[in-house]
Amino acid sequence: MSEQITRSQLSFTRRFGENETHILTAEAVDFLSELVMRFTPQRNRLMTERVAVQRKIDGGILPNFISETDSIKKSQWTIRGIPEDLKDRRVEITGPVERKMVINALNANVKVFMADFEDSLAPDWQKVIEGQINLRDAVNGTISYTNESGKIYQLKPDPAILICRVRGLHLPEKHVTWQGEAIPGSLFDFALYFFHNYRALLAKGSGPYFYLPKMQSYHEADWWSQVFSFAEDYAGLSRGTIKATVLIETLPAVFQMDEILYHLRDHIVGLNCGRWDYIFSYIKTLKNHSDRVLPDRQSVTMTQPFLSAYSRLLIKTCHRRGAFAMGGMAAFIPSKDVKRNEWVLNKVRTDKELEATNGHDGTWIAHPGLADTVLEVFDKALGSRSNQLDVLREDDADITAAQLLEPCSGERTEEGMRANIRVAVQYIEAWISGNGCVPIYGLMEDAATAEISRTSIWQWIHHGKTLSDGQLVTKPLFRRMLNEEMLVIQQELGEQRFSAGRFTQAATLMEKITTQDELIDFLTLPGYQLLA
Structure with a gap:
């Protein structure tokens, strides 16, 4: 086959191997092509709208x-409803769509597995296609995996419910083009998962369920509602068959939660506190506002007033509309060291008790080893209930814009800055080596936590902030620390791993995105250029 394969209206730049022929069938590509032609122009307008909104905020309008x-906020209405198998979501595990991970996550002691094409997957072509095959096999119950030493991984009976997280609206799929432009990665992921799995999912009493990331406005929610309705009509399904949970992980979106629920009311089942991305978005959105610069990442916990207000407003808004309010990610990883592990579990327990007490219906973990601890917290809070939709928080005082934007206390330390650089x-x-989900210093890091690390330093430089020891944060200081921390990374990992990796390229990209005058929206965009 030629390097440029044209199917329907789409051009593919990769040769079709066996995996591609299973996923990119003529019928699936026809469906994808329809979605791309109908919805890409409006998606492009939505991206332009994001820029216009940000320009106003940069100019001083909060x-x-x-x-x-x-009229939407003040009137009485509820979402269409929640399917039976999604009514109990007390613990959800997340992870990339790699074969072994999919099996282990579906087998974990959790209610839901969010299979991720977004922040925990570096979307090289092979991984994206294999991910679709892995999810198809999981839905069909035929998935298995044999490791190098011959150990076989298979699904247990009664696995967790599967939800697919597609890429954000900003991310392209560069290996597929329409009219000479890369198509939206979100449509690629959605189309293929939906097309190959809706029949089998419905046949077993479940359905095509999605997580939607990085949403910034109700206009984007309305766009997704149109995509879902078109897909349902295309497949001859009744309205509301496709269900979605939206991550409220951008600062603009927190001011439009009622509107997002309303415009997706046929398809939405809940909102989620995507806390790490939300912190990143707080930095990025308010990047020109010197009075709202965040301290060390370790200080920015859910007990900070601006994050507590976000959680409570999300719960109140969702439950009033009959929608779930999902809690955020516990990024800790269990430790083999008994004392350290006890500390980890106590940290996670305290965090999840706060969420359960606030009224969240469930929460996220990144590692199966946390499942029992977190399940215990939510079992205790829920009692005989499946969720906390009855916790309406009606007596809460109204949460104001000022509370959601409140500056955050805490120190900026040299240690914190150096840790940000290393992470x-x-x-x-x-990520540029193809792995989007990485254990670093006892935390499961995905793109969101790396985004916080690099945007914090950018903001400290941009506003001429000082560290707690009086050092002025400048580009030369950052470059010196970057060089020093590269040696630390080399020591920690060993010469062999360091030399075999792509650390020089990573440091070059880190230096570029941290010191240039305009803040880059997402590190995954320039990173994608370095990915196969």
Whole structure:
């Protein structure tokens, strides 16, 4: 076959091997092609709208609730409903769509597995295609995996419910083009998962369920609603068959939660506190506002007033509309060291008790070893209930824009800055090498945590902030620390791993995105250029 294969209206730049022929069938590509032609122009307009909104904020106008949608906020309505198998989501595990991970996650002591094409997957072509095959096999119950030493992994009876997280609207799929432009990665992921699995999912009493990331406005929610409705009509399914949970992980979106629920009311089942991305978005959105610079990443916990307000507002808004309010990610990894593990489990327990007490219906973990601890917390909070939809928080005072934007207390330390550099460089190196989910210093890091690390330093430089020891944060200081921390990484990992990796490229990218005058929106965009 030629390097440029044209199917329907789409051009593919990769040769079709056996995996591609299973996933990119003529019928599936026809469906994808329809979605791309119908919905890409509006998606492009939505991206332009994001830029216009950000320009206003950069110019000094702070985000706020929208008065022209008061009729939506003030009237009584609820979402269409929640399918039976999604009514109990007390613990959800997340991870990339790699074969062994899919099996282990579906077998974990959790209710839901969110299979991720987004922040925990570096989307090289092979991984994206294999991910679709892995999910298809999981849905069909035929998935198995044999490791190098011959150990076989298979699904247990009654695995967790599967939800697929597609890429954000900003991410392209560069290996497929339409009219000379890369198509939206979100449509690629959605189309193929939906097309290959909706029949088998419905036949076993489940359905095509999705997580939607990085949403910034109700206009984007409306776009997704149109995509879902078109797909349902295309497949001859009744309205509301496709269900979605939206991550509220951008600062603009927190001011439009009612509107997002309303515009997706036929398809939505809940909102999720994507806390790490939300912190990143707080930095990025308010990047020009010197009075809202965040401290060390370790200080920015859910007990900070601006994050506590976000969690409580999300619960109140969702439950009023009959939708779930999902809690955020516990990024800790269990440790083989007994004392360290006890500390980890106590940290996780405290965090999840706060979420359960606030009224969240469930929460996220990144490692199966946390499942029992977190399940215990939510079992205790829920009692005989499947969720906390009855926790309406009606007596809460209204949460204001000022509370959601409140500056955050805490120190900026040299140690914190150096840790940010080491985390970001190691994550970028893993990502451009094809691995989007990486254990670093006892935390499961994905793109969101690396984004916080690099944007924090950018913001400290941009506003001429000082560290707690009085050092002015400048580009030369950052470059010196970057060089020093590269030696630390080399020592920690060993010469062999360091030399075999792509650390020089990672450091170059880290230096570029941290010191240039304009903040790059997502490190995954320049990173994608370095990915196969």
